Amino acid sequence: MRVTSPSKFPSAFAAAFSSGDITAVMALYCADAVLVNTTGEELRGTEAIANYLQWHLVKKLTMRISPHSLVIQSDIALLNNKFEVLDGHSVLFSGDSMEVLRRDADGGWRLLIDQPNSKQMPASPHFG
Numbered sequence: 001m002r003v004t005s006p007s008k009f010p011s012a013f014a015a016a017f018s019s020g021d022i023t024a025v026m027a028l029y030c031a032d033a034v035l036v037n038t039t040g041e042e043l044r045g046t047e048a049i050a051n052y053l054q055w056h057l058v059k060k061l062t063m064r065i066s067p068h069s070l071v072i073q074s075d076i077a078l079l080n081n082k083f084e085v086l087d088g089h090s091v092l093f094s095g096d097s098m099e100v101l102r103r104d105a106d107g108g109w110r111l112l113i114d115q116p117n118s119k120q121m122p123a124s125p126h127f128g
Contacts, residue, residue, distance in 0.1 A: 001027045002108035006077035006101050009109055010065040014083075017056075017063040025057065026050050028111055030102055035114040049114075062086045068096070075103040076112075083116070 001024055003012045009028075016024040026046050029035075035043045035052060043049050062085070069080045079101065084094040100113035 002106065003028065004107060004109070006070055006072055006079065006109050007067070009077075009079065009099075009101060010067045010081050013111075014063045014065045017053075018061070020057045020060050022050055022054055022057055025053055029114070030104070030110045030112045033111050033114065036116075038117055056085070059087070061092065077101040077103075077109065 001012060001016060003009050013025075013028055016028060026049070029046055029049055031046055032044075033046065033049060035049045037043060037052060043052050064084045064086065066082045067079065068082055069078075071078045077100070079097075079099040081097045081099070082094070083097055084091050086092060095117035097114070097116045099111055099115070101109045102112040103109050
């Protein structure tokens with residue numbers, strides 16, 4: 001899936017996640033992406049990220065994303081969103097996320113850094 005504008009990325013990601021198709025979700029990540037999980041562990045590369053996300057996708061959950069802010073500078077974009085993950089009509093978890101997107105040579109925007117639950121994260125190991 002090719003996303004041609006950062007403003008279209010939240011809906012594209014929610015649709016891919018909700019489809020349960022790991023291939024569709026991973027097409028939205030850069031090969032050198034990093035996802036920070038809820039314990040603060042940095043999962044690097046698409047294989048590690050796919051292994052982490054597969055657990056969520058196998059449960060056939062639905063994601064809703066409400067974009068909050070977007071800043072674009074050249075081939076980099078910073079997104080801040082509110083999201084909910086639902087099992088049927090029940091919200092399983094929700095939070096605020098920050099994502100850094102990078103525009104690839106084909107003009108598509110992909111996730112470079114994915115930090116769900118950015119307000120609930122433990123302190124980064126890079127400080128201290």
